[in-house]
Structure formats: C-alpha cells, structure tokens
Amino acid sequence: MERIQQALERVKQPQVQQGEVVTASSSLRDTVPDPIRYSGTKTRPSNLEDLVARRVLTSDQHSPFVDAYKILRTQVLHRLKEHRWNVIGVTSPGAQEGKTIVAVNLAISLALEPNHTALLIDANLRNPQIHQLFDVDNYGLADYLLDQVSVSELLIHPEIDRLVVMPAGGPVKNSVETLTLAKMTTLVQELKHRYTSRIVVFDLPPVLDTADVIGIAPRLDALILVVEEGKTTEKRIREALASVRETVPVLGVVMNKAGRLSGGVSS
Amino acid sequence: MSESFQSLEFCLDIVRRRRLLIFFVGVCLFALATAVAILWPPTYRSTATILIIEQEVPSDFVRSTITSYADQQIERIKAQVMSRSRLYPIIEEHNLYEDLREHDTSAAALEEFIDDIRIEVMSADVVDRRTGRPTQATIAFTLSYEGSAPYITQKIANELTTLFLNENLKNREQQVQQATAFLKQESEKLANSLQQFEKKIAEFKNKANGALPELFQMNMQLLSQVERELIEKNQQAQVQEERILYLEGELARRKSELQIKPDGSLSLREQLKALRHQYASLASHLSQEHPDIIKLKGEIEALEGIVGKPSDSRELSEELKNEELKLSKLLEKYGDDHPDVIRARSTIVLLKEQTTDTTSSGSDSEDDNLYDPTYVTLMTQLATAKTTFAHLSASKKRLEKRVSEYAARVELTPEIEPTYQALVRERDNAAKKFQEYRSRLLEAQVAEGLELERKGERFSLVDPPSLPEEPIRPNRKAIIFLGLVLALAGGVGSAVLAESLDDSIRSVDRLRAIAKIPTLGVIPYLSTREEQRARIRARSLFGVGALVLTAVSLVMIHVFWLPLDVIWYTALRKLRIG
Numbered sequence: 001m002e003r004i005q006q007a008l009e010r011v012k013q014p015q016v017q018q019g020e021v022v023t024a025s026s027s028l029r030d031t032v033p034d035p036i037r038y039s040g041t042k043t044r045p046s047n048l049e050d051l052v053a054r055r056v057l058t059s060d061q062h063s064p065f066v067d068a069y070k071i072l073r074t075q076v077l078h079r080l081k082e083h084r085w086n087v088i089g090v091t092s093p094g095a096q097e098g099k100t101i102v103a104v105n106l107a108i109s110l111a112l113e114p115n116h117t118a119l120l121i122d123a124n125l126r127n128p129q130i131h132q133l134f135d136v137d138n139y140g141l142a143d144y145l146l147d148q149v150s151v152s153e154l155l156i157h158p159e160i161d162r163l164v165v166m167p168a169g170g171p172v173k174n175s176v177e178t179l180t181l182a183k184m185t186t187l188v189q190e191l192k193h194r195y196t197s198r199i200v201v202f203d204l205p206p207v208l209d210t211a212d213v214i215g216i217a218p219r220l221d222a223l224i225l226v227v228e229e230g231k232t233t234e235k236r237i238r239e240a241l242a243s244v245r246e247t248v249p250v251l252g253v254v255m256n257k258a259g260r261l262s263g264g265v266s267s
Numbered sequence: 268m269s270e271s272f273q274s275l276e277f278c279l280d281i282v283r284r285r286r287l288l289i290f291f292v293g294v295c296l297f298a299l300a301t302a303v304a305i306l307w308p309p310t311y312r313s314t315a316t317i318l319i320i321e322q323e324v325p326s327d328f329v330r331s332t333i334t335s336y337a338d339q340q341i342e343r344i345k346a347q348v349m350s351r352s353r354l355y356p357i358i359e360e361h362n363l364y365e366d367l368r369e370h371d372t373s374a375a376a377l378e379e380f381i382d383d384i385r386i387e388v389m390s391a392d393v394v395d396r397r398t399g400r401p402t403q404a405t406i407a408f409t410l411s412y413e414g415s416a417p418y419i420t421q422k423i424a425n426e427l428t429t430l431f432l433n434e435n436l437k438n439r440e441q442q443v444q445q446a447t448a449f450l451k452q453e454s455e456k457l458a459n460s461l462q463q464f465e466k467k468i469a470e471f472k473n474k475a476n477g478a479l480p481e482l483f484q485m486n487m488q489l490l491s492q493v494e495r496e497l498i499e500k501n502q503q504a505q506v507q508e509e510r511i512l513y514l515e516g517e518l519a520r521r522k523s524e525l526q527i528k529p530d531g532s533l534s535l536r537e538q539l540k541a542l543r544h545q546y547a548s549l550a551s552h553l554s555q556e557h558p559d560i561i562k563l564k565g566e567i568e569a570l571e572g573i574v575g576k577p578s579d580s581r582e583l584s585e586e587l588k589n590e591e592l593k594l595s596k597l598l599e600k601y602g603d604d605h606p607d608v609i610r611a612r613s614t615i616v617l618l619k620e621q622t623t624d625t626t627s628s629g630s631d632s633e634d635d636n637l638y639d640p641t642y643v644t645l646m647t648q649l650a651t652a653k654t655t656f657a658h659l660s661a662s663k664k665r666l667e668k669r670v671s672e673y674a675a676r677v678e679l680t681p682e683i684e685p686t687y688q689a690l691v692r693e694r695d696n697a698a699k700k701f702q703e704y705r706s707r708l709l710e711a712q713v714a715e716g717l718e719l720e721r722k723g724e725r726f727s728l729v730d731p732p733s734l735p736e737e738p739i740r741p742n743r744k745a746i747i748f749l750g751l752v753l754a755l756a757g758g759v760g761s762a763v764l765a766e767s768l769d770d771s772i773r774s775v776d777r778l779r780a781i782a783k784i785p786t787l788g789v790i791p792y793l794s795t796r797e798e799q800r801a802r803i804r805a806r807s808l809f810g811v812g813a814l815v816l817t818a819v820s821l822v823m824i825h826v827f828w829l830p831l832d833v834i835w836y837t838a839l840r841k842l843r844i845g
Binding site for chain 1: 280283284770771772773775777778781782784785786787788789790791792793794795796797799
C-alpha cells in the first residue's frame with residue numbers, strides 16, 4: 001500500500017522535480033556542490049545496516065574494503081580526467097561476478113569525494129538489482145525509455161551525499177532494442193553534459209551472455225570490466241575484451257571478491 | 268626470496284582454495300586404506316630352520332659317497348616333495364584351499380599350496396679348505412608355510428618338514444646303498460676277469476715248457492753248467508779212450524810176447540795156423556792122398572794134439588768169407604765146371620766143416636795167456652777202462668740232450684716273451700683295478716655305515732615350526748602409513764588436477780597479463796556479518812552433525828556388529844600397539 005501511494009505521489013509531481021533538477025544544474029557551476037540541492041529529488045532514507053549487509057559502502061572510514069574502492073575511484077578519476085570523460089559503464093564477462101556492487105560502491109565512493117557528484121543508473125534491464133540494494137521501488141530507466149516517464153521522477157537520492165540513483169525498471173524482455181533506442185542516446189547525452197563534475201555510472205548486464213552491452217557501449221565514454229577472482233575464466237576475460245574492443249575503450253579491469261576463500265574482510 | 272615466497276603463497280592459496288577437495292579425497296583415501304588394513308585377511312607363516320650338519324667323522328677318515336652339495340640336495344628333495352602325489356594328500360587331509368578346490372581345479376589348489384611353501388637357503392661366507400678361495404657354503408635353510416590360520420599353518424609346516432627330512436634320509440640311504448651295490452658288482456666282475464687271466468697265464472706257462480722269460484736267467488745258467496759238465500765228461504772220455512788204446516797196445520804186446528817164445532820161434536799155435544794155411548792152399552790143388560797133404564795132415568794132427576783143435580772160429584769164418592768171395596769172383600769169370608771153381612767149392616766145404624768142428628770143440632785160444640799175470644792185470648784194467656768209457660759216453664749223451672734242451676728253451680724265450688708279457692700286464696692291470704675297487708668298496712661300505720648310523724652330513728631340525736602369533740601380512744601399520752601418504756598425495760594431486768583444469772583467474776599479475784589493460788583495483792571480498800554468522804553456524808552444525816553421526820554409527824556398530832571394546836582391542840592388537 002505504501003509503495004503504491006509513493007508511486008502515485010511521484011506521478012502527481014513531475015513538474016516540481018523537473019524544475020528542481022534544472023535549478024540544481026544551474027548551481028552546478030560551483031566547484032563545491034551544494035549538499036542539499038537534492039531536496040527536490042525523492043529522498044529515500046536508507047537503513048544503514050541493511051546497506052552494510054548488502055555490501056554497500058556507507059562511510060569512508062578506514063577498512064580494507066573502503067580503501068580498495070578509494071583506490072579504484074582514484075584510478076578511475078585519474079583516467080577520466082585524462083580523457084575528459086564522465087560516462088562509464090560497469091560490466092563483467094558473466095553474471096554474478098559483482099558488477100552491480102562494484103558499480104554501486106564506485107558511485108558511492110565517487111560521491112563521497114566532495115568534488116564530484118555521481119549518478120548511478122541501472123541499465124541491467126534483464127535482471128535489475130539496484131532497487132533491491134537501496135530498497136526502493138523498481139521504477140527507472142525502462143519506464144523512461146518505454147513509458148515516457150520523466151527522468152526527474154525516476155531519480156532517487158538515497159541519503160548519501162552527492163549520489164543520485166536511477167533504478168532500472170522492468171525487467172523487459174527485449175532489452176537490447178530498448179537500450180538502443182534513440183531516446184537512450186539523448187538521455188546519455190543530456191546526463192553527460194548537464195553537470196560537469198557529475199560522473200554517470202551505468203550498471204550494465206554481462207558482456208558475453210547478452211548483446212546489451214554491445215548495444216549501449218557506443219553511447220558510453222568507457223567501460224570498466226569486473227572479473228571475479230577464482231570464477232571468471234581467462235578465456236571469458238579475453239572474449240569479453242575482444243567483443244567490446246571495437247566499440248568502446250575499456251578503462252581497465254577490476255578484480256572483485258579477492259581473497260574470498262580466505263574469508264575475505266569484514267566491514 | 269620473494270619469488271619462492273610468492274610460490275609458497277601460491278601453493279598455500281591453492282591449498283586454501285581446494286581445501287575441501289583435498290580434505291574429502293584425503294579422508295576417503297585414508298578411510299579406504301584403514302579399511303583395507305583392518306579387513307585384509309591375515310597371513311601367518313610358520314617356519315622351520317633346518318641346519319645342515321657336516322658329517323661327524325672327519326672326511327679325511329671316511330669319505331661319503333654322496334658328493335653333491337647341500338643346496339643341490341635341497342633342490343632335489345624339493346623337486347621330489349613338491350609333487351602332486353606327496354602334497355595332495357596333505358591338502359585333502361587338512362581341507363586346505365577349499366574355495367579353490369570347489370571352484371577351480373585341484374591343480375590350481377596344488378599350485379597355490381606350492382606357492383605358499385617357501386624354502387630359503389642360508390649361506391655363509393667361508394674359505395674353501397682345498398682351494399683357499401672364499402666361497403659361499405650353505406649352512407642351513409628354512410622351510411616355511413604361509414596360511415590363513417595359525418594352527419593349521421604350524422601343522423602343515425610340521426608335516427612338510429617331516430616330509431623333507433624323511434625324503435633326505437631316504438635319498439641318502441638309497442644313494443649310499445646304490446654306490447655300495449655298484450662297487451660290489453664291479454669288483455665281482457673284476458675278480459672274475461682276474462681269474463680268467465690267471466688261468467690263461469697258467470696254460471701259457473704249461474705250453475711254454477720252461478721257456479718263460481722269468482726262467483731265462485736260470486736256463487742260461489743251467490745251460491752253461493751242463494755245457495761245462497759235458498766238456499768235463501768229454502775230457503774224461505778222451506782220457507779213458509787213450510787209456511784203452513794204451514792198454515790194448517800193452518795187451519797186444521804182451522800177447523805177442525807170450526806167443527813168440529823168448530828164442531824167437533813161433534808159438535805152437537802160430538805153427539798150427541801156418542800149417543793150416545799151408546794145408547788149405549795145398550788141399551785146393553792137391554788131392555788128399557798127396558804125400559804132402561798126408562804129411563801136413565800128420566803134422567797138423569800132432570800139433571792139434573798139443574794145442575788143441577783150432578778154436579779161432581773167427582779166423583775160420585774170415586777164411587770162409589774170403590773163399591766165398593773168391594768163389595763169386597771165379598763164378599763171374601768161369602762156368603761151374605771150371606776146376607778153379609770146383610776147387611774153391613771144395614775149400615769152402617772144408618772150411619765150413621772145420622768151422623762147425625771148431626764151434627763144436629769150443630776151446631779158448633786165449634786160454635794160453637790166462638796164465639800170465641801181467642796179461643790178466645792188463646785185461647782187467649782194460650775192462651775197467653772200457654766200462655768207465657761206456658759210462659762216460661752214456662752220461663755224455665745225457666748231457667748233450669740236456670744242453671740241446673736248455674738251448675732250445677733259451678732260444679724260444681724271446682719268441683714267446685711279448686705274448687707272455689702282454690698276458691702278465693693284463694693280469695696285473697686287472698689285479699690293480701680289482702684292488703682299487705676292493706678298497707673303494709670297503710670305503711663305500713664304511714660310508715654306508717656312516718649314513719645308516721646317521722653320522723654323515725645330515726639335516727638337523729634346529730628350530731621346529733612354531734605357532735605363529737603374529738601375521739606376517741598385512742603390515743597394517745605400513746598400510747595405514749601408506750594410506751596416509753596416499754591420502755596426502757591424492758589430496759594434493761586432486762587439488763593440482765582441479766587447479767590445472769580450472770581456468771579461472773587467480774592473480775592480479777595474471778589478469779594484467781591477459782587483459783593487457785591496467786588493473787584499476789582489487790576489491791577484497793567483504794563477508795557480511797550474516798555470512799560470518801552463517802559460517803559459524805555451519806561449522807558448529809557440521810561439528811555437531813559429525814559428532815552425532817559418529818555416535819550413531821558407533822552405536823550401530825556396537826549393537827549390530829561387534830562390541831566397540833572388542834573392536835578397539837582387536838585394532839590395537841592388529842596394529843601391534845597393545
């Protein structure tokens with residue numbers, strides 16, 4: 001019941017959100033973004049403990065896990081700055097290799113740095129997961145692309161500074177066609193150029209099992225390939241890299257779930 | 268340093284990654300090995316040690332006729348004992364290899380039985396007394412049998428040992444008896460042939476008639492001796508002859524001395540003789556009435572009255588012969604009626620008459636001389652000499668005969684020598700051989716005694732088969748240890764295999780090498796509290812589960828199979844810990 005009510009509310013106030021976004025974008029000229037400028041965006045209070053349980057970063061306190069993302073963030077930022085890129089996709093050769101967690105945590109990590117804002121978009125229309133992580137309704141990209149819902153309605157601020165999330169919506173069956181709609185190009189272009197210090201992170205489906213990544217790749221600046229230690233085979237890494245080589249530059253690879261067998265690290 | 272550390276790290280990583288696989292494979296293998304170690308049916312071995320004792324009487328005194336080496340004997344006995352006829356009764360008696368006999372042929376059971384019998388020879392390094400070289404001498408051997416039950420094993424080992432020892436004794440006795448019998452037979456044969464030779468030689472000697480080479484020297488001596496005697500006799504004979512001649516001469520001289528008187532006139536007898544001649548020649552051409560004849564007749568009668576009738580028949584017969592000769596000559600020239608022939612005939616008739624007259628009168632002409640002592644002495648001497656001579660010539664003849672005899676022998680000797688020598692040699696050889704065999708036979712008889720008295724080289728049971736207390740197989744500890752090693756190796760091997768089959772990415776270096784693009788970061792695995800809790804729960808659950816399972820299975824074993832304490836002590840005993 002509550003969810004339906006929220007959805008109804010969202011449908012009722014599209015203008016307000018749109019306006020808010022525009023104002024926010026005008027104020028983005030400053031190097032230091034205003035932390036409370038998402039007041040127009042739907043704010044979803046997050047249960048921190050739940051997030052921790054789902055391996056989502058909640059703070060920048062020292063811990064091996066957090067530090068690893070800090071390093072990743074630095075590396076990514078360094079390369080993006082070099083090429084003046086700001087739209088990256090996070091994918092992996094196969095499913096269940098942790099690309100969503102990496103995408104989410106990278107986005108959070110980016111957002112935690114005061115110089116940037118981050119927009120996390122779940123582009124995995126087949127098996128959307130981000131809404132589950134943040135425990136929000138599954139309205140998002142698919143709704144924008146297929147159902148003409150405005151972007152501002154779909155954005156959610158999960159009470160983490162400088163982070164906005166867009167769930168996937170769906171799931172949809174013909175995800176490739178959906179992702180390659182002209183509307184998608186427009187959206188990406190708009191998001192890319194609206195805020196200079198914003199970095200857009202797409203959580204993508206696996207490279208090898210679907211054609212989704214190939215379809216959306218030309219619209220992205222770069223890809224990050226997540227591989228899982230002890231699971232992703234070398235062959236699949238090579239194949240994944242080869243399949244996207246012609247369409248989009250790959251920023252680098254990330255080794256995920258390192259040291260799982262030795263118990264990993266605790267937060 | 269860093270590399271090895273890395274590789275060590277790498278290995279540890281692999282172990283960590285594959286610990287479950289390693290654990291399961293290891294546990295399975297170890298459990299399997301333990302099961303094998305405990306369930307493997309035990310094999311017991313009972314062993315008899317048999318010492319080969321050298322003969323007690325030094326071999327310098329008595330040499331055994333058995334010359335084969337101990338190990339040869341062992342092999343031979345082995346071949347004899349390991350025969351179906353000997354072994355199968357044992358199998359049947361003790362009901363061995365029941366399975367095999369039921370499901371396979373009896374030959375298979377026999378083969379198995381032979382397989383379970385083991386003979387091992389123990390040798391020592393010794394120095395050969397004769398050659399002075401170090402060699403190996405068999406001093407003992409062990410006979411063992413392997414079976415599945417201790418009592419049966421000991422029993423069978425005992426029987427086999429008995430069989431072995433008896434076979435040896437029988438063998439040795441047979442051998443020495445055969446040797447003795449053979450020697451006896453041979454020496455008998457030789458004695459026979461020796462006898463044959465002796466007989467031949469005796470015959471030969473008989474035939475050779477003293478011409479044997481061994482008598483050659485004696486023959487020679489005898490020959491020369493006889494020759495010497497002969498010469499002597501010859502000389503004596505000559506002397507006698509000379510003497511006879513001399514005596515005859517003397518006698519003649521004496522006779523004439525007696526006839527011619529010392530005045531030189533003829534003796535009456537000579538006168539008579541001359542008158543008779545005259546008468547004979549006148550009577551042939553004058554008639555009886557011729558005055559000359561009558562005159563002559565008167566003179567002759569007168570003289571015959573003194574001297575006696577002419578006794579010299581020899582002279583008369585000579586005259587008769589002469590007349591007859593004259594007559595035959597005349598008859599050749601003239602006819603029967605020739606006056607010369609008639610005259611000769613009448614002379615012969617007359618002479619014949621006279622001859623018959625003289626023989627009838629029988630008077631001795633020598634009678635005149637008998638009265639002369641010298642003459643008589645001479646006569647006697649002559650007679651003695653003649654007798655001696657006759658003796659001498661007789662003995663000479665005898666000696667000559669002997670000489671020729673001996674000479675013949677001496678001549679014959681070289682001719683028969685080779686044959687004789689050959690015969691003798693053969694006889695000697697046969698005798699030598701016979702002697703040899705005789706002495707050997709004696710030795711063999713002594714050796715036989717040695718064997719029969721059990722004083723020869725023999726097998727002595729020093730350690731009878733004992734009841735085996737511990738199985739020789741399986742070495743359960745070793746199997747368990749091997750199982751442990753195998754478990755480790757298998758675990759590691761399976762890990763390595765899994766690793767080699769697993770193509771998944773493991774290290775950042777590898778990733779960098781494959782991707783050829785920068786690695787942006789390595790995100791460690793974050794285990795959530797939930798997971799940690801779950802892991803702890805799983806562990807405790809596993810522990811509890813294992814405990815429960817163990818307890819349940821132990822209880823089941825205790826109830827359904829064997830009481831646990833029994834198993835425990837059995838296991839301890841089997842592992843030789845208790």
